[in-house]
Amino acid sequence: MNFCGTQNSVKREQDDGMISLINIVFLMLIFFMVAGQIQRSDAVKLDPPLSASETAQRQDRVTLLVGPDRGLWFEHKLIADQELAAELNAALAAAEAPDQLSILVKVDGALAVSRLQEVLREIKRAGFPKVSLATQHSELNS
């Protein structure tokens, strides 16, 4: 007359199936924690140009993003074209070492070069010593 006992064993058998599921979930959790990087996503979805460049991105930098619709985002803030010069100068003035400050320009691969050149000219005028372009690694596209 052990009703609870039989009920328990049925429940335990159901739980046994769950254990393998929990194992998988743990493994996936560890994989995503170790392999993934958590970083702030871009303001607009970009398809960066592919390049064979192996240079890793520096961390101490300001970011200027040019969207596929030609919009400008400076440090995740949408700005108008006329404000760019002022923002760049402000960033240089706020930097501890202005001669070491680097700027990373993120553009869409399909963006017209003339637009990129406009932005780069503005950056050159502001006097940034280091300018780099964000790319995505791929084997050479010939």
Add this chain to the structure above:
Amino acid sequence: MLLDQGVGKRSKRINITPLIDIVFILLLFFMLSSNFQHWRQIDLSSAEKTEENTEKKTVRLLRILDDQGVFTVDGKSIARGDQIAMQRLIHEEPEAVFAIEAAEGVQTQSVISLLDSLKQQGAKHVSLAGVLP
């Protein structure tokens, strides 16, 4: 008649259901927020380069005409995929600065691909014309 025995045993075991809930929530968080894009960068200019003596170097102007990778240099047109012509161009003057300019409407990807090809064929100084040193 030990009807309560089973219940008593069960209450002693630690309940792992909330633990699994938390693990699920953590898993969802990491799955949604982690990023597997491998970003790289191309340096367009640096302080060291501007200090170098640039006046001695000759500048070869390369003009990209379209997104197929055809460019002209001194009136000759060369395809980006044409390795022999590219190598000949670079071996003529390995120390020259290869400045790239683009026709209207050319995509950034084409310029980056040409920069890559030039570097792979041995060009030492590559730049974007009229923008950066």
